[in-house]
Amino acid sequence: MADEHELAEIQRRHWQTTYTAHPGMYGGQPSAPAVHAAEAFRTAGSVNVLELGAGHGRDALFFAREGFTVQATDFSATGLEQLEDAARAQGVAKRVTTVVHDVRDPLPLEDSSVDAVFAHMLLCMALSTKEIHALADEVRRVLRPGGVFVYTVRHTGDAHYGTGTAHGDDIFEHGGFAVHFFPRDLVDELAEGWTLGEVHAFEEGDLPRRLWRVTQALPR
Template identity: 80%
Template sequence: MAGHQRDENLAEAQRKHWQTTYTTHPGMYGEEPSAPAIHAAAVFRSTGAKDVLELGAGHGRDSLHFAHQGFTVQATDFSPTGLQQLKDAAAAQDVADRITTAIHDVREPLPLTDGSCDAVFAHMLLCMALSTKEISALVGEVRRVLRPGGTFVYTVRHTGDAHYGTGTAHGDDIFEHGGFAVHFFPRDLVEALADGWTLDEVHPFEEGDLPRRLWRITQTLPR
């Protein structure tokens, strides 16, 4: 029970921190899509995908990119402020008809029916303050909502990152810096999350000034 309460407290603290961050720094990641989203859009297009779910969409730069690329997008995040910024931007860019939003905590079941989307994208969402158990449950939910042959592209910071093992330790490979808690992925966790999928790619890349060290993972459900 003590461990569960500690996880709840950390999750609530992170929710408040992100809400404050989006309020204080509107559009904090800029208007240009992330490199992983540009790659994912090309992958999704090659598979014939039409419906994309983005988990942890934030203020929506990647969801907007998917919409401009012709996809129908369901964007989720636990920050109402971030999603409102996304909706405002979608209206301004004339893609509001392609994007729907839902406030959602990924520790809860996804608000979609079984087999209802072609592709799922999550940039640095799985490596937030989630336990290994919660991450595994989330990937199970992704599997549930994807159609057979559907593709999941996600990115995570990994244990080769300079911040791994430093800052405030919360256990389960979670370390906090500057108010942001990160679950750093070992390779065996990537392999475990791909059980029952085809693991198409684990692509290493760097982002930001530290630089942050990440993997871009692509995995596909069997048909």
């Protein structure tokens, strides 16, 4: 079993290799959670969106096409290069900026500088519970009062939970991808001090993966 830092580096290399071998691997259509998030952000009056773990950019590009200004981060430079190419091709490059960033580090943004944050299956990557809490604190720091945070995570009701290679802390690895499966109490802990709008259960993919879509907002 790899330790925390070794596992993080293994996952970084795995995603780099995957994006290189499979450009645009998730296709060009936005995820269902991104469509929900765009409506939630618009209702809240958001103008700019920070996406964590943007990958090759299907959701970041969707937000840009919807008129938002988007800051997209990922720890894969390859994925973000594909995002930039697609942004130019779609005519939305002026509304999209990218930053190579590992969410284990503080976010490279000022306090209260963004209106909304989106993260599709980023929080359930190979992050320890401590790292997940630290990331949630960073999201709180960079969001403006009333800002909205929409994220999705695979949960402990997923078919892969408890199987594959165990790394401890509810992290299990399948096919080279390590996932931190969320128990409900972790979602509730991350919502402390926020207004929790909903925890919506849904399925995605062929397994299917079982996820929660969480929508929460900072008090104004």
